[in-house]
Amino acid sequence: MRVDVLVVGAGPAGGSLSFLLARAGLNVLTIDSKRFIGKKSCSGILGYKCLEELPVNVDPFVVSEIKTGIFESPGGVKIRFEGRIAKVVDRVPLDREIIDVALSNGAKIRTGCRFVGIENEKAIILGENGYEKISFKYLVGADGVYSKVRDVLGWKIEAPYLGIQVFSNKRISPEEGFIAKIKRGSRFLWIYPWGDRSRVGVLGKRIDPLMEWIREIVPSFTGKEVAAIPSMPLKSFHKGNVALVGDAAGQVKPLSRGGVYLGVKGAKLLASSIIDSYERDLPVIEDSYERMWWRLFGFEIKAGLAFRKVLDRMNPRELDSIFSSLRDYEAKISSFDIDHQLSSALMNVGFLERLKIVLSRPKFFIRLLHALISCYLTYL
Template sequence: MKIYDVAVIGGGPAGLSAATSASRFNADTILFEEHGSIGLPWHCAGVVSSRMIRYLNLGGSEKTILSSFDTVDVYLSLRYVFSIRSSIPQLVLDRAAFDRFLADRASSYGVKLILRSRVRSLNYADGNLIDISTDGSSYKCRIAILAEGLPGVLARSLGFNLRKLTMLPSIQYLVHVAPNLDMGIVEVHLLQGLSPPFFAWVIPIDKGVCRVGLASYRSTQLKPFIEAFLSRRFNSWRMISKSRWLIPIGGPLDRTVKGHVILVGDVAGQAKPTTGGGIISSIACGMIAGSIAGSASVEDEYSILDQYESLWRSFFDFKFKIQKIARKAVDRMRWTILSSMVESISDMNREFRVVDLDTQIDLISKLISSPRIVFTILKSLLKL
């Protein structure tokens, strides 16, 4: 039986980036994707920073961009409160096309893509090799990179502690609405009834077409909640398609490497605790994971796998920690406190200017750098 240097489980941005990087290090790389098409079913709102796309050297992905924006309008119970304006444009991606772009890129570097292949189990065999069992087939590899997403069945089976991951059910509709929406403005709606305090989003795609989504622990209420919101927000709307997925908002795992197995993407908690967004961090961490795994397998020196832990954290750990503090603070708030705080902030400032919306550290810094806003936030927190 052929032995692959690196096997990647999961054909999303994290897995495809990991496989590409491993193959660029001359590792014989295979990737398993359980669905029949890369990019489907589509998940996430698909918003990324134009600066980060350039930084990650993803030239050619421009053809997957549907629209761009630089402003987010924030609403409190459907009433406008303030805007956040970004100096760096944010991009709305066609996620299916973007994932296919990454898949074509991986194939061009020699990655073997196996579609319609669900990995059922991974087990260590003799000589520190890993046995991979799919529906009807078996494979062997030296290093496995799990980019399986949530709920992380394989990661749990290998002993990774995923209890730290906070998985928030979400729903998103692609809808056709009356073509009078300002196509340059993305909306964030703070709504009473979402648990924990989260938000709904409205992202214009084309004339009269937008993505609308929200998240809540009350998974059985997601459909009636989003449809009630749509009916309140728009005079008329028609669903084109819908998707559901789990959003990780608990921050990264304490450990993302174990033996010859590396975790990357949502299953590693490498997403923003504030919003659950993780396209950029997943791609970046995938690149790091693939580079480390490719180098380790080619050099037959597996002790360097632990370098993945420190490398990806050097880029993202601080940001995730700050965002998790913000997430925990908001989670503790009753709706009356949260809405009062947002209204008070709005009274002081109707527009916040940031460098890049994707980082969110900019916005948090703006909020805590104002003594009046800090006083308002503290006063609100003391009422908890």
């Protein structure tokens, strides 16, 4: 069997890419190791810019809307946000709808089919009928944090974070609002509405007492879901005729670690690069995908990673102090953009006010500057 593009992974990034390529007339095969499409472990909290990038209407899958938010320090200092923040979307039917749209445009899909590796420039896949070889012009790994396609390239990633989510059988979140509680450094717990119930999640490292943090909020729960979450984006996303997108490329926000928006936007950029390469009959994927993705998200990623590095070195008292300082600017930063978290907060604070914040906490901003330089050097 020969295809123009073999896409490994049928999440939002892989599904969106398959749709765009099939719509352009390319012969696309998407495979996924799971038998059933849809990720239960994702929070489904999607910002409005993200919703605009998705290739389907999400309204049938919206379970709640978020119009207020509270960020809370370890000692209980709170910063409030208001506005059109996000919608909570059930990822299982959403992911399936994206794949259905790709199929209706001519893409093919095989579920319960695992990518094993490459032999003699052919992909080896393992499905119900055993091993099979697939010839391809371009190969894309959209196969998550433990990407097998990335392994073929020989690229390593930072140790991933761990995310756990559960359901509370009663509403413990604010009406149309979410709460994010900082637990340790940049690791946090969140509570948000899911219909007439609430969902509670926690993100941290494997050494963190994640289930203890959850039980502090909801001693009795159902529907526990566990997932690995990328730590940071790779420096490069493609090599030759092989590319990565979404969690496989580490395309997640540095603070919340949410990945749908960055992954789907990456899928659009990658589709454009693949279509251009295909039309020019290039044996490799041209590099505008990688270049444009970093142009769009480079500052947000690098500044966010630097901020995260500083937060991870702070004790609870220092974190409380930072939150207390930010409360003076609560009204300024209340129009929080969940898809551009750090940059939106900075844009809403004037230059003189930013300077005042810097001068009031010189040690913090010296640490931040050092971390920022380190992050920029990492991605040179």
